[in-house]
Amino acid sequence: MPESYLVTAGLPYANGSIHIGHLVEYLMADTYVRALRMSGHEAVFVCADDTHGTPIEINARKAGKTPQEFVALYAEEHIRDFHRFSIEFDSFSSTNSEENRRWVHEIYARLRDGGHLIERDLEQLYDTEAKRFLPDRFVKGTCPKCGTEDQYGDVCESCKTTYEPKDLINPRSVLTDSTPVLKTSTHLFVPLKTYQDFLRDWTHTESRLQPEVRKFVEAWLQEDLKDWCISRDAPYFGFEIPDRPGKFFYVWLDAPVGYIASTEQWAKTAGTPKAVDQFWREGRGKIIHIIGKDIIYFHTLFWPATLHAAGLRVPDRIQVHGMLTVDGVKMSKTRGTFINASTYLEHLDPMYLRFFLTSKTGASLTDIDLGVDEFVHRVNAELVNNLANLLSRSLSFLNTKLDGIYGHLEADTEPYILQAKEALRLGEAQYAGFDLSGAVRSALDIATLGNKLFQDGAPWKVLKEDPEKARNLVTLCLNLARAAVVMIAPALPTLAEKVYPMLGLSLRPTRFEEGAAFDLVAPRRAGAHDRIIDRITRKEFDQIVEATKALAPPAPEASPSPVEPLAPEIDIETFSKVDLRVGRVLSASTVEGATKLLRLEVDLGEDKPRQIFAGIRSAYPPEALIGKNVLVAANLKPRQMKFGLSEGMVLAAGPGGKDIWLAEFPEEVTPGNRVH
Numbered sequence: 001m002p003e004s005y006l007v008t009a010g011l012p013y014a015n016g017s018i019h020i021g022h023l024v025e026y027l028m029a030d031t032y033v034r035a036l037r038m039s040g041h042e043a044v045f046v047c048a049d050d051t052h053g054t055p056i057e058i059n060a061r062k063a064g065k066t067p068q069e070f071v072a073l074y075a076e077e078h079i080r081d082f083h084r085f086s087i088e089f090d091s092f093s094s095t096n097s098e099e100n101r102r103w104v105h106e107i108y109a110r111l112r113d114g115g116h117l118i119e120r121d122l123e124q125l126y127d128t129e130a131k132r133f134l135p136d137r138f139v140k141g142t143c144p145k146c147g148t149e150d151q152y153g154d155v156c157e158s159c160k161t162t163y164e165p166k167d168l169i170n171p172r173s174v175l176t177d178s179t180p181v182l183k184t185s186t187h188l189f190v191p192l193k194t195y196q197d198f199l200r201d202w203t204h205t206e207s208r209l210q211p212e213v214r215k216f217v218e219a220w221l222q223e224d225l226k227d228w229c230i231s232r233d234a235p236y237f238g239f240e241i242p243d244r245p246g247k248f249f250y251v252w253l254d255a256p257v258g259y260i261a262s263t264e265q266w267a268k269t270a271g272t273p274k275a276v277d278q279f280w281r282e283g284r285g286k287i288i289h290i291i292g293k294d295i296i297y298f299h300t301l302f303w304p305a306t307l308h309a310a311g312l313r314v315p316d317r318i319q320v321h322g323m324l325t326v327d328g329v330k331m332s333k334t335r336g337t338f339i340n341a342s343t344y345l346e347h348l349d350p351m352y353l354r355f356f357l358t359s360k361t362g363a364s365l366t367d368i369d370l371g372v373d374e375f376v377h378r379v380n381a382e383l384v385n386n387l388a389n390l391l392s393r394s395l396s397f398l399n400t401k402l403d404g405i406y407g408h409l410e411a412d413t414e415p416y417i418l419q420a421k422e423a424l425r426l427g428e429a430q431y432a433g434f435d436l437s438g439a440v441r442s443a444l445d446i447a448t449l450g451n452k453l454f455q456d457g458a459p460w461k462v463l464k465e466d467p468e469k470a471r472n473l474v475t476l477c478l479n480l481a482r483a484a485v486v487m488i489a490p491a492l493p494t495l496a497e498k499v500y501p502m503l504g505l506s507l508r509p510t511r512f513e514e515g516a517a518f519d520l521v522a523p524r525r526a527g528a529h530d531r532i533i534d535r536i537t538r539k540e541f542d543q544i545v546e547a548t549k550a551l552a553p554p555a556p557e558a559s560p561s562p563v564e565p566l567a568p569e570i571d572i573e574t575f576s577k578v579d580l581r582v583g584r585v586l587s588a589s590t591v592e593g594a595t596k597l598l599r600l601e602v603d604l605g606e607d608k609p610r611q612i613f614a615g616i617r618s619a620y621p622p623e624a625l626i627g628k629n630v631l632v633a634a635n636l637k638p639r640q641m642k643f644g645l646s647e648g649m650v651l652a653a654g655p656g657g658k659d660i661w662l663a664e665f666p667e668e669v670t671p672g673n674r675v676h
């Protein structure tokens with residue numbers, strides 16, 4: 001039954017370029033939407049630039065521009081990059097729009113009139129020269145706990161204590177280097193605990209959240225949620241609060257409202273202005289937000305609570321993906337792996353990255369790794385040598401040896417056709433379940449079958465004695481190739497558009513059903529064939545990395561860090577007493593009263609997961625850890641801590657603070673494996 005969907009992707013900050021990490025999400029969403037349509041559903045795909053907040057306001061000022069000018073430049077760049085990657089939103093709007101202002105005002109009025117807001121005084125640091133309150137990251141000073149100098153206002157990099165900016169000793173403003181003063185100001189809060197029961201219900205509704213995400217949210221909901229401050233003092237780039245001159249809505253209040261405003265812009269341009277109310281007030285279709293795991297909190301607590309309080313519809317599903325790593329580590333400017341979409345495009349066809357990233361994206365929260373060698377290898381082996389090769393060798397054979405006219409599908413081809421139809425059905429379901437990786441594999445499986453039949457059937461040998469047999473064989477191969485192209489079309493729309501005319505078909509695939517048609521038969525003919533896609537080499541990717549390094553500011557002089565002296569030598573027997581295992585992090589949460597610790601549940605392949613406390617809170621937000629395969633010292637005697645029993649130790653390196661890195665294994669490694 002055709003259904004209706006409203007699909008969103010997280011709104012990119014208008015404060016930087018679109019990079020390959022972002023592309024994981026926008027390609028996932030674009031592919032998912034295309035697949036919905038090819039299954040016959042209606043899908044509306046909206047997004048916008050996230051334009052408000054202190055960092056944008058300050059960066060605009062640094063660039064000598066008004067915030068409006070500043071965000072306009074990024075809007076233009078983002079739209080161009082999306083277009084070049086064939087990411088086609090029905091509306092790409094801006095949170096700084098009149099539509100958004102109206103929706104924010106309506107939501108605010110409903111919160112206020114419904115008695116859902118409370119007012120309270122906050123004492124915060126204030127820069128008297130810059131004439132502004134200072135958010136955490138705009139204050140530095142000496143740690144009140146350990147005395148380390150030059151620490152930010154939220155956490156000490158050295159002892160990892162978290163505190164309020166006003167607790168710093170000798171605080172300084174990052175903006176003016178002056179000494180800030182304490183100043184009181186009245187703010188508005190949403191008492192989130194009022195919605196705790198609603199949120200519990202919402203969380204538990206089937207298919208709303210992935211199981212891993214639900215676990216997280218449940219853990220958050222076990223304690224009373226803190227009141228959420230939704231106001232900020234001027235100067236601020238954002239919407240002024242109507243009855244509070246000089247106060248602005250916090251960016252995270254108006255950002256998700258941008259989903260609604262962008263829906264409205266789409267509805268107007270589509271000539272169906274009522275559609276926005278149908279989606280957000282009346283219950284048309286399903287609302288699906290696709291986001292990365294760094295913004296789960298906002299989308300599973302603040303956002304549904306706000307919508308619920310304002311009497312609007314709440315999302316039907318939040319689909320969360322992992323973060324992109326390159327060669328196993330976080331993207332980094334100095335390594336040259338913080339690659340902008342535009343830098344990539346100067347060197348390689350977007351199709352390669354669409355292929356690779358969709359083939360790595362599934363329905364889990366596991367981080368997605370772009371291994372450079374793997375990228376080159378898989379593009380060549382699977383996209384070029386398998387799928388494209390099946391097309392080009394079969395087409396060129398038909399066109400050059402057999403006048404381009406298709407033959408017939410012989411009776412004994414039935415099992416292959418059934419096999420391909422089965423793969424199509426499976427692939428369609430995989431797309432619907434956000435398993436893009438599986439769907440791409442299903443397409444490639446069809447191509448593999450086609451290549452095998454071509455190779456085994458050797459039409460070039462058969463041609464002389466029995467040209468019709470050769471023709472029929474190539475016809476089967478091309479029908480299989482067509483099925484594969486249809487299957488992969490949501491991920492690779494430009495490939496499908498390029499190849500359809502070569503097969504003698506018009507335009508592009510529009511439904512998955514077409515893949516199962518097997519109707520490329522006489523008297524139809526193929527079209528002219530052309531190069532489809534070329535192999536790549538590591539060199540091209542290396543050039544991208546070099547170009548990215550050139551964009552990065554020079555790395556600070558590395559201070560010679562003395563290497564810790566080696567421990568006394570031990571023999572192999574002593575070493576092998578340490579039982580090191582691969583563990584998969586199932587959940588991670590902060591620990592009340594422990595500023596340094598995270599509580600992890602780690603699967604070691606045993607009956608039940610272990611509880612392990614790790615001093616990594618300053619370096620990892622808990623949600624970044626889910627799904628990671630970490631290195632665990634597994635036979636350490638369990639240690640009773642104030643907060644509970646710690647049943648092992650996760651191993652990490654680094655000086656401390658933000659710079660702690662867990663030892664990690666790729667997702668293919670099974671939890672419980674011993675590390676030798």
Ligand code: MSP
Binds near residue numbers: 020024025
């Ligand atoms: N502006 C907020 C979202 C507001 S939604 C109402 C934001 N912007 S962002 O530009 O930082 O990220 C936009 C989306 O891209 C987020 O869903 C984020 O998770 C995703 N990604 C950003 N960097 C990413 C990676 N390195 N890897 C995968 N996804 C990434 O957050």
Ligand code: ZN
Binds near residue numbers: 161
């Ligand atoms: Zn400290």
